[in-house]
Amino acid sequence: MRSLRVQDLILLLFAGLLVLPVLAVLASWTQWDSRSAQILGEMASTVLPGYAWTSLGLCVVVGVGVALVGGATAAAVTLFDFQGRRTLEWMLLLPLAMPAYVVAYAYTDFLQFAGPAQTWLRSSFGLEGRVLPEVRSFGGAAVVFIVSLYPYVYLLVRTALSERAGHLMEAARLLGAPLGRRIREVAMPLARPAIAAGIALALMETLADFGVSSYFGIQTFTTGIYKAWLAMDNRIAAAQLATMLLVVVAFLLALERKAQRRLRFSSTRAGRPHARDAQAMRLHGSQLVMAWLLCGLPVLLGFVLPVVFMLRPLAADWSVLPWDRFLQWSFNSVRLGAISAIAAVVIAVLMAFSLRRAPHSINRGVVQLAGLGYAVPGAVIVVGLLLPVGWLQSVAPQSGIGGLVTATVLGVVWAYLVRFVSVALQSIQSGYARIPASFDDTARVLGSGSARLLSRVHWPLLRRSSMAAALLVFVDVMKELPATMVLRPFNTDTLAVVAYQLARDERLGEAALPSLALVLVGLVPVMLLSRTLRSGER
Template structure:
């Protein structure tokens, strides 16, 4: 070997452990997707017959319900989120500063908790219909059925509109202010300025927010299962647990994964358009239009209605059965079990948060230090995990477990992965490492590259660079990344429901099971705890936005 190649060969040997670690992380996060692709390609006569039977019976219903729900939710979150963002950004009225952060509160509400709350209060035997029948002498059902496709769409709109609200609000603050002032000076009316300037400028943000809301809608299992809605996610669990068909579950999971990939592509495209539409330089210091009288009341109503439907009323509705169960002697609250459920949830969430933050720091540092094709590929795989629904991850993990168990029974792979803490944490990492990675990368964007060059000139390189230079500057980003993963794991339902160990229930699983058994008084306690935990990232997000807009 010529001498000039010796240094590169030696550096390659030294970098081998880092490359192996990257390949391990890449395999960890991409295994569910690769397993689904392989499973779908395993065609045989039995699987073909099963797919034909499903196509003639349930697939059409799954597709129709999913499409209708997606369209209604898309229109709902786009209208509600854009209207709220325009109200608090472009206009000034009494209470506007309070509504700016209050509109974020529905982010703390898991959609399935809102579904439990409305079902308990608005069902046939609930307080609302009982009072209407007695007050007005009515009989039968007075209000529409809550457990329906329309009810599910309402729940998703009320809890997911903040995705559109956040992005549109930032877009209007950065791009619409000076153009709105110019249009006003040219004599354009208020309605025309909003319709022809503000909304078109925010269109990429609206598309990105709608794509994020649809990802959450398609990934949901709690609402669809509780309401009896036949979506693709509910169909995956039925195919796996009821029909006991690996191929059918893989087919449905693959179809859902393709939809998620399209939505992710749409969101990335919208984000690129947001960059192109941005205005360089200092943000225009235009003042919002002052509203009085009827217009001010209308703006207040636009902001108050989604907060009322998405946060205030669900919390009050859940407090009612909790209060009733608190003093009931025949059905006392299971305080002892509640402590165990809380500990299980906190332990799983804490373990996943620490591991996800560590993986995110390693990937972000590798991407900054050696931006090779391997590094970019692994970072891209880890970054798309949040778009993969929990149902897809479960199927993607259990399929290779079944293969290995059949090939090597002596290895007992199912014993280590299925219904174990290891399997649950693995599924969590596949899905939520992306949340930590995006947060850490945002922190790295604020660390100038000149610090790395200065450190290398002083003889600090490799992991010493991370430990002595990057680590002190990334403490806050790391803590925020771990906190966001912690909250997401606390609320995660599909993966936990299937992969959790026996006698290892979490708050989300218990709330779902108790609500499904119509024991809302007992389900209210874990559900409200999940809401309180969800308020933490909402508070952080509100403080961050206030700093940026100050």
């Protein structure tokens, strides 16, 4: 009983550290003062409505875009059989390896006024002035988000349709239903929860973005938070703005979880092995070409072309690239990623173990609270992290807590854990789901305590899940931009920060090197995910 209480205390401690930034943001409304009220009043009467409308418009366009692209491509590779389908199935996941801000840099470098595309068009056809529309615009940002985030919808819809749609579509065909009616009345109801969940995930990423909106000059709610904090030097006003964004994100998270519950309810596996291949409609001729275009265009726009655009400056002049500093940036990124991944896995294992040993409502609630971090934008986490640090520093100036958080890796690793422990926790909990409870009972009968049970029974069975969790956290940390940019110690630039700074300074050729490194790192979990999906569908 005593060990159980100690485990509960450890669980509460970790959860408290992970939830503290969110609680600090909410508590900012108790710190109301005249200056923050004046700033919020001025912003509300001038720029705040524009921030809100821009964010809302971007969410509407991106939501519709990812639903159409992700849903259509998933239906094509699931409900139809055509040459090249197996290759396109995994290639449609490749944009997951591309951070949205990297896609923005690549297209800007190639399509801007002085870029190769417009220069060639002007010289070839004798044109003057701007030939193509401005890339750094609302429309350009929407396209970047759509081609970068549609895999969220594609992945969930493909999983939902591959489990039940095949034999139900075949039954509807045998009953005489035409193809359009089969898709409308059979496939769409099965895919609707998956589409809703995928849209919610894509919109959370859109609202959390800082790199694309800042680089393109799009005035979204996230950029407004940074302006209130950095330009107007008022953390309370920034935290109160962050609260408004947090409410929207919480609504999207609730929508995603509701859709996921409906998806699990309607996705009971049925049918024979390889039934999907046997019942899929074979495409030929013009239908085959249309399927290739439908599935190939998102891969081309979201992965192939950005990689080609970034390789061009690398191949043009290797001498201008900062190879000497690249190793230091890579070392900083790998070091932060490794520290955060190990810490996240340790915390996730301890929390999942405590929940398994004592699955009461308090532990479940604590784990759910700790898992909210992934849905919280990086800007909100940064503001929420520095608020309590500032309060402690004002109460105890000699404590040095401010320097400990902002001048060492502690602050940035803390922010990473707040955001990415939930990623590790999901993987560890899925590993625990495959360990029978009888193993625990047997170990308890043989006299094993909690520490021995975890080290000798659970950990050997959790190694693969732990490695997958560490890899996912490592890649997410490598790509994280807002928290790293604000909280990193002096002279600790990472690949993501350097890529953003070089692109902002119009040194897009030099930004290609760290950007491509991030893409290569991101390819690893995408390949593992593709293998997992393919083995699960066999």
